[in-house]
Amino acid sequence: MALETERKTEAIFISSPAQKQKDRILLLLRLVAFFATASATIVMALNKQTNTLVVATIGNNPIKASLTAKFQHTPAFVFFVVANSMASFHNLLILVVEIVGHKIDYKGLRLAIIAILDMLIVVLAAAGDGAAVFMAELGKNGNSHARWNKICDKFQTFCDHGSGALIASFVGLILLLIINIISIAKLFNPKSYNTI
Amino acid sequence: MAKTKRLCTLLCRLMALGATVSAAIVMATSHEKANFYSVSFEAKYSHTPAFKYFMIANAIVSVYGVLVLFLPSESLLWRLVVALDVVFTMLLTSSISAALAIAQVGKHGNSYAGWLPICGQVPNYCGHVKGALAAGFIGVILYLLLILYSIHSVLDPLLLRKN
Numbered sequence: 451m452a453l454e455t456e457r458k459t460e461a462i463f464i465s466s467p468a469q470k471q472k473d474r475i476l477l478l479l480r481l482v483a484f485f486a487t488a489s490a491t492i493v494m495a496l497n498k499q500t501n502t503l504v505v506a507t508i509g510n511n512p513i514k515a516s517l518t519a520k521f522q523h524t525p526a527f528v529f530f531v532v533a534n535s536m537a538s539f540h541n542l543l544i545l546v547v548e549i550v551g552h553k554i555d556y557k558g559l560r561l562a563i564i565a566i567l568d569m570l571i572v573v574l575a576a577a578g579d580g581a582a583v584f585m586a587e588l589g590k591n592g593n594s595h596a597r598w599n600k601i602c603d604k605f606q607t608f609c610d611h612g613s614g615a616l617i618a619s620f621v622g623l624i625l626l627l628i629i630n631i632i633s634i635a636k637l638f639n640p641k642s643y644n645t646i
Numbered sequence: 647m648a649k650t651k652r653l654c655t656l657l658c659r660l661m662a663l664g665a666t667v668s669a670a671i672v673m674a675t676s677h678e679k680a681n682f683y684s685v686s687f688e689a690k691y692s693h694t695p696a697f698k699y700f701m702i703a704n705a706i707v708s709v710y711g712v713l714v715l716f717l718p719s720e721s722l723l724w725r726l727v728v729a730l731d732v733v734f735t736m737l738l739t740s741s742i743s744a745a746l747a748i749a750q751v752g753k754h755g756n757s758y759a760g761w762l763p764i765c766g767q768v769p770n771y772c773g774h775v776k777g778a779l780a781a782g783f784i785g786v787i788l789y790l791l792l793i794l795y796s797i798h799s800v801l802d803p804l805l806l807r808k809n
Binding site: 576 | 748750
């Protein structure tokens with residue numbers, strides 16, 4: 451009985467070289483996902499374009515008004531920036547924990563905690579992406595039924611930067627999903643780990 | 647213990663199924679025609695890609711929910727169900743988020759882009775869509791609880807297993 455309780459509180463990770471290789475690949479995937487989400491955040495946060503348009507003409511003088519397109523004008527893009535920044539922060543944290551704190555554990559639940567956190571972040575990042583993609587589609591095509599004009603023909607750079615950020619965010623999301631499913635699969639095969 | 651767990655999972659999945667089915671159906675039946683200064687407005691869910699995506703995503707998740715209910719209790723496929731749950735929750739959250747973003751523009755407009763709100767002209771359509779979004783949101787919350795519960799119910803016997 452004492453031996454069993456001892457084993458319950460000790461977590462010994464015995465990893466073969468093949469397992470170490472798989473761990474390194476997972477780490478590499480997470481690094482790429484971190485860069486993808488971080489770049490998506492930064493590109494969208496710096497997305498701004500000012501355009502001067504001729505609004506009216508009085509006599510021979512055209513009246514120009516300068517309009518700015520910023521990401522803060524749309525709540526969907528604000529949510530996109532916030533969600534991607536949280537996802538990149540989570541990736542960074544897990545990377546640091548996996549590289550530096552290799553032996554840190556909590557009652558043998560390390561894998562489970564990482565898997566659950568990953569799940570929540572995948573769901574959050576997917577929500578941010580969904581909102582931003584449809585808002586960008588609305589800006590690009592407009593909506594004739596609601597009499598909403600498209601804005602991408604006047605603000606081309608804004609739209610281009612936005613689509614770049616969206617693509618980076620989708621790459622990060624797919625990688626995060628793959629990492630999460632691999633982590634869940636690891637939970638089902640505790641043969642490679644001697645926990646408890 | 648196993649029977650309580652089975653009952654709990656079944657109940658949760660049944661409620662989530664109800665939520666997603668009602669979200670899909672309510673969104674699909676939203677339709678209104680209005681006349682505004684001799685300009686006729688017709689509002690339908692299929693005019694907006696975000697609402698179409700919302701309806702299709704909820705329909706897909708409902709079909710998945712029905713299929714999972716028929717899974718026998720001790721089958722090995724429950725492990726696949728845990729992973730598939732995550733994927734479908736992700737689909738659901740992205741669909742509700744997209745629909746909410748477009749519905750927010752429809753309700754408040756966007757003064758910077760020159761987009762006027764349309765809820766003043768078609769209030770019944772707006773109320774209908776609000777109901778669908780509320781049902782979808784309940785479905786998302788239930789699915790989030792489900793993925794946490796699946797991990798818990800699959801994990802416990804594994805953690806306590808002896809070498």
